[in-house]
Amino acid sequence: MKILEKKSLLDILKTWAREYHLLCPSKTGPGDIIFDTFNENTFTADYKKPHLPPKSSFLPHTQKIFEVENSEYRMVESHEKKLLFGIRACDMMGIRQSTSFMTRDLVDPYYSRRIDSTLCVVMACRGPQSETCFCTTTRSGPWAESGFELQFFDMGDFFLVESGSERADALLDNSLFSEADEISTKDQLDAWKKSSSESIPEIPQVNQAMSMLKDRTSNEEIWDYFGSKCIICGGCAFVCPTCTCFNVYDHISSPANGSRSRSWDACLYAGFTKEASGHNPRGDQGLRLKRRHEHKLLYFNETDIQDALCGCVGCGRCSDFCPVHIGTLEVVRTIVDGRTAKAGSTDKS
Amino acid sequence: MTNSINEVEKADVFFVIGSNTTAQHPLIGSRLINAIEEGARLILVDPREIQLAEFAELHLRQNIGTDVAVLNGIMNIIIEENLFDKKFVETRTEGFDELKSVVSRYTPRVVEMISGIRAHDLEEAARIYAQADAAMILYAMGITQHTTGTDNVKSCANLAMLTGNMGKPSTGVNPLRGQNNVQGACDMGCLPVVYSGYQKVIDESVKNKFEQAWGVEGLDDTAGLTITDMMDSAQKGDLKFLYVMGENPMMSDPDSTSIEQALSNLDFLVVQDIFLSETAELADVVLPAASFAEKSGTYTNTERRVQFSEKAIEPPGQARADWEIICDICYLSGYEMNYRSPDDILVEINELTPSYAGITPERLKEGFGLQWPCPNVEHPGTPYLHKDQFTKGLGTFFPCEFKPVSEVPDDEYDFLLTTGRIYYHFHTGTMTRRTSILDREAPSPLVEINPADAQRLGIKNDDLVELTSRRGSIRLKAEVTQRVPRRVVFSTFHFHEASVNLLTNPVHDPVAKIPEYKGCAVKIRRCA
Numbered sequence: 053m054k055i056l057e058k059k060s061l062l063d064i065l066k067t068w069a070r071e072y073h074l075l076c077p078s079k080t081g082p083g084d085i086i087f088d089t090f091n092e093n094t095f096t097a098d099y100k101k102p103h104l105p106p107k108s109s110f111l112p113h114t115q116k117i118f119e120v121e122n123s124e125y126r127m128v129e130s131h132e133k134k135l136l137f138g139i140r141a142c143d144m145m146g147i148r149q150s151t152s153f154m155t156r157d158l159v160d161p162y163y164s165r166r167i168d169s170t171l172c173v174v175m176a177c178r179g180p181q182s183e184t185c186f187c188t189t190t191r192s193g194p195w196a197e198s199g200f201e202l203q204f205f206d207m208g209d210f211f212l213v214e215s216g217s218e219r220a221d222a223l224l225d226n227s228l229f230s231e232a233d234e235i236s237t238k239d240q241l242d243a244w245k246k247s248s249s250e251s252i253p254e255i256p257q258v259n260q261a262m263s264m265l266k267d268r269t270s271n272e273e274i275w276d277y278f279g280s281k282c283i284i285c286g287g288c289a290f291v292c293p294t295c296t297c298f299n300v301y302d303h304i305s306s307p308a309n310g311s312r313s314r315s316w317d318a319c320l321y322a323g324f325t326k327e328a329s330g331h332n333p334r335g336d337q338g339l340r341l342k343r344r345h346e347h348k349l350l351y352f353n354e355t356d357i358q359d360a361l362c363g364c365v366g367c368g369r370c371s372d373f374c375p376v377h378i379g380t381l382e383v384v385r386t387i388v389d390g391r392t393a394k395a396g397s398t399d400k401s
Numbered sequence: 402m403t404n405s406i407n408e409v410e411k412a413d414v415f416f417v418i419g420s421n422t423t424a425q426h427p428l429i430g431s432r433l434i435n436a437i438e439e440g441a442r443l444i445l446v447d448p449r450e451i452q453l454a455e456f457a458e459l460h461l462r463q464n465i466g467t468d469v470a471v472l473n474g475i476m477n478i479i480i481e482e483n484l485f486d487k488k489f490v491e492t493r494t495e496g497f498d499e500l501k502s503v504v505s506r507y508t509p510r511v512v513e514m515i516s517g518i519r520a521h522d523l524e525e526a527a528r529i530y531a532q533a534d535a536a537m538i539l540y541a542m543g544i545t546q547h548t549t550g551t552d553n554v555k556s557c558a559n560l561a562m563l564t565g566n567m568g569k570p571s572t573g574v575n576p577l578r579g580q581n582n583v584q585g586a587c588d589m590g591c592l593p594v595v596y597s598g599y600q601k602v603i604d605e606s607v608k609n610k611f612e613q614a615w616g617v618e619g620l621d622d623t624a625g626l627t628i629t630d631m632m633d634s635a636q637k638g639d640l641k642f643l644y645v646m647g648e649n650p651m652m653s654d655p656d657s658t659s660i661e662q663a664l665s666n667l668d669f670l671v672v673q674d675i676f677l678s679e680t681a682e683l684a685d686v687v688l689p690a691a692s693f694a695e696k697s698g699t700y701t702n703t704e705r706r707v708q709f710s711e712k713a714i715e716p717p718g719q720a721r722a723d724w725e726i727i728c729d730i731c732y733l734s735g736y737e738m739n740y741r742s743p744d745d746i747l748v749e750i751n752e753l754t755p756s757y758a759g760i761t762p763e764r765l766k767e768g769f770g771l772q773w774p775c776p777n778v779e780h781p782g783t784p785y786l787h788k789d790q791f792t793k794g795l796g797t798f799f800p801c802e803f804k805p806v807s808e809v810p811d812d813e814y815d816f817l818l819t820t821g822r823i824y825y826h827f828h829t830g831t832m833t834r835r836t837s838i839l840d841r842e843a844p845s846p847l848v849e850i851n852p853a854d855a856q857r858l859g860i861k862n863d864d865l866v867e868l869t870s871r872r873g874s875i876r877l878k879a880e881v882t883q884r885v886p887r888r889v890v891f892s893t894f895h896f897h898e899a900s901v902n903l904l905t906n907p908v909h910d911p912v913a914k915i916p917e918y919k920g921c922a923v924k925i926r927r928c929a
Contacts, residue, residue, distance in 0.1 A: 081766065082768070280456075281438075281455075283423055283427040283430060283434075285427060299837055299841065301837035315838065321841075322842060323838070323842045375427070375432075376431045376434050
């Protein structure tokens, strides 16, 4: 364990920014927090949960994957050395699950090149970052167990800094870091972790809903209800740390010239599963929502990463942003409750 | 909108007429759904069974073009049953007796004959709307795109005034604008009869004010031509030069064949756009414009909120912001426009436009925009209009008589075609059809037909059909669906492969000159 005085944070970031493309929590004009290139004026250490996970560092919203020039094919790759500072533990878990998915059997070269050249610094959460946080349930926070290069614990005047990989050595090679006293640090940190995890309530319905989906005892009609009100924006997938689906498309400028790109996609769109024959195995919006939530709560259970619960990392962003309240929290509660809140009669005149 | 988007969440009753809100304004649609789940009630008046129908307590499926009759019928019931707001009518309005005498002829039985809506349902709808504490009317192009568009709008306003649903939160008459800045374009005088802020060109003092500000003399004080008038004029050979910016009339105006003739008849056509649209292909000169992300400036949305938008990336190639192109053209024409930035232009807007006087560049960059009227820099903006009085003082009831669509189906052209948009595409598809996922979701034109009609004509789902009106013919695939009633077919104007405006009827509302996109007679047959 190392210690970094809070007043030295900016100095250490400036040092890192000379070596890496440093992305960190930054305040936009209207006050939103985004991960953006380090800039002394916009950087902030005072932030909650950024609206978006840092997944676009590895899977950009739109990404050119190869170019063809005079019939010559050229892969477009990025080897830029990046440093992500201040990501939350849930997002660290999101990166690890996504990486596992993108490299499990067929390695996605575009993704893995980016992940291989990126270092991650986690800022452990001292408590819930919003009322939708449920990482203690999904076992993905409020601090990370592994996967990071460094992890910062906010102890008031200073940060305790935990090293998580050999790649961290280069980051720690700086006189601003001092050695922490092992014995007193352990007690301090244990107390910190206890108070932090106790401040984020467990959501029992997550486990209950997972069991019900597994045993097929949930009420199927809830999906019709959710399907009837979904406005198909795809926002839940775009803010999700573990959603990595993409669509591939070509720009052909002449017969021998052009490029292929990919961009974020979502299983909430009908065309995502529609087959060439016109048949769609997920034929209505209710079935598509069911697929999405089963993907998080049923198909990816008992992952081999850090004893995590399932394919959902408990960040709560889908519940924060869904305009019609079809986030994971609402879905699990409805599954367990078995009833829907739909008002209005079904009188069809 | 007379009221604001956030007020949707607090309304007790929604009267949605001619708006497919979840498809065309999904974030407003989501607020409707949330409010309904919290107990608000929805009356939906729409011929098609759209997503909102699922949430409607009453879905009144009127025959196309019968909105005035439906609205008059509802007002008649409200007056007959003494459910109107007497205090509001007495203190805030004029012309009640005239209204009463006109709507009294629209009894529930008469309206049922005209509109197909059951008398009982109409009565229910009238009671639910009139008895609400706060009821919002929301409408869109389903109300305006008729030869009776102005009458339809006046009738909506009559209904809101009759029940006192005006001048307070979560009420009002709320047209949902179909584009992000169509409100702003109108506010800035992109209309043939006004300068910015609806200051009339025929008004001598307004003319003098603008002449002085711009250092010129002899500004034209006569009303100009609407788009539809321009096309007529070009076809006759009177209009010689046309400069089109961000518009694609070859796809979006009715009766495309005559539009093509009109454009071909011009001496000179300039098109300024971000892509080579169907109209740009006919142009003598194409000026490449910057897209929203490639320029700074303001947009004014459907709730009159002016918002600043920062440039995110440089425009590609020779593309430039519209204002820069216009300034240069003016300079080359002999008039120097000395704006260095969109902020400079907004400062002039502040000086010349009373309703925008307090909407300064500095204030817009601080928060989340300001709603006009905002007459000075201390003013917080106006979330809802007509609070204590109308702009003109008393609100006048303008009773209207029902008139059918201009082209009624007959033995040969036996269906009514109604047109609109779908969720995945915007207007003529200039942008969305170049966007991979959107085009994947809706790759080809479809025409919706009721299962009973389809069976009678031997049409199955995905069959290629030919749709023919008196003006043209297109081929596209059929979607057999209960969403449309019998004898009505629905299609969209997004697809150049089967441009539905080859079929539409070039007749206009006499006042607003808006074409009747929502109803023309067609025939349909399965292609062999």
